[in-house]
Amino acid sequence: MRFTTVRNATWRHANIVLLGDAAHTAHYSIGSGTKLAMEDALALAASLEQPGDLAAALDHYERTRKPVVESTQRAAQASLEWFESIDHAIGTEPAQFAFNLLTRSRRVTHDNLRLRDGAYIASLDRWFDRRQPGAAAVPAPPLFQPYTLGGLRLRNRIVAAPVALYRAQDGMPGDIDLIHLGAKALGGAGLVLADMTAVSETGRVTRFQPSLAGVTSVSRRTGWASS
Structure with missing residues (x-):
C-alpha cells in the first residue's frame, strides 16, 4: 500500500536517459521490474543504431517503450489492488483462490493458462463443472456455464454491457435500439x-433517452408489450 508508482512525462534530457525504475515502476507483485529495465536497455541500444542524430534516437526509444511500460503498469496496478482487497478471495476454495491469484493482473486469462498448462485448466474446468447442477459429460469453460440469477437462468455468464444510443422517440426505443440489442x-x-x-419524461438526460413513461404510453396506444 506504500508502494510508489513512478511515472515521468519524459525519460530524457539532452544526453541523459532514464532506464528502469528511474523512469518508471510497476508494483513488485507482478515481478516485472528487472524485465522492464533490461528491455529498456535493449530498446535504447536498438534506437541508437537507427540512422539520425541523438535526439531522434532518444525520441524513438521513448515512443517505442512508453506504451509497453504503461500497459505493464496497468497490469501491476490491478495486481496491487487485488492484494489490497484480498478479503474478497479469502475463504474461497483453494482451486478458485489459485485461479483468481493467477489472473489478478487481467493479463493472464483462462485461455492463456490453457496454453501454458492444459492439464491444469482441464482439471479446473472439471472442478467447476462438478459444482454446477446437471454437470456435462465434457466440462465447458466456466464462462460458458449456465448461471441462475434470481428466477432467471442464463445459458452462460457473458453479459453485454449497456450502450446509450440516445435514439428513442418520445421516450420509446425504436428500430435502431432493436437492431442493436438484437445483435x-x-x-x-x-x-x-x-x-x-x-423513470419519467422529465427525468431524461436528453429528449432521445428512453423513459418508462414513454414506453407505457406507447404500449397503451398500440398494444405493444415488453418483458
Whole structure:
C-alpha cells in the first residue's frame, strides 16, 4: 500500500536517459521490474543504431517503450489492488483462490493458462463443472456455464454491457435500439443490458433517452408489450 508508482512525462534530457525504475515502476507483485529495465536497455541500444542524430534516437526509444511500460503498469496496478482487497478471495476454495491469484493482473486469462498448462485448466474446468447442477459429460469453460440469477437462468455468464444510443422517440426505443440489442442477443450473450431508462419524461438526460413513461404510453396506444 506504500508502494510508489513512478511515472515521468519524459525519460530524457539532452544526453541523459532514464532506464528502469528511474523512469518508471510497476508494483513488485507482478515481478516485472528487472524485465522492464533490461528491455529498456535493449530498446535504447536498438534506437541508437537507427540512422539520425541523438535526439531522434532518444525520441524513438521513448515512443517505442512508453506504451509497453504503461500497459505493464496497468497490469501491476490491478495486481496491487487485488492484494489490497484480498478479503474478497479469502475463504474461497483453494482451486478458485489459485485461479483468481493467477489472473489478478487481467493479463493472464483462462485461455492463456490453457496454453501454458492444459492439464491444469482441464482439471479446473472439471472442478467447476462438478459444482454446477446437471454437470456435462465434457466440462465447458466456466464462462460458458449456465448461471441462475434470481428466477432467471442464463445459458452462460457473458453479459453485454449497456450502450446509450440516445435514439428513442418520445421516450420509446425504436428500430435502431432493436437492431442493436438484437445483435447482442444473437451474438450469444447470456444477458443483454439495455441502456439507461429514465423513470419519467422529465427525468431524461436528453429528449432521445428512453423513459418508462414513454414506453407505457406507447404500449397503451398500440398494444405493444415488453418483458
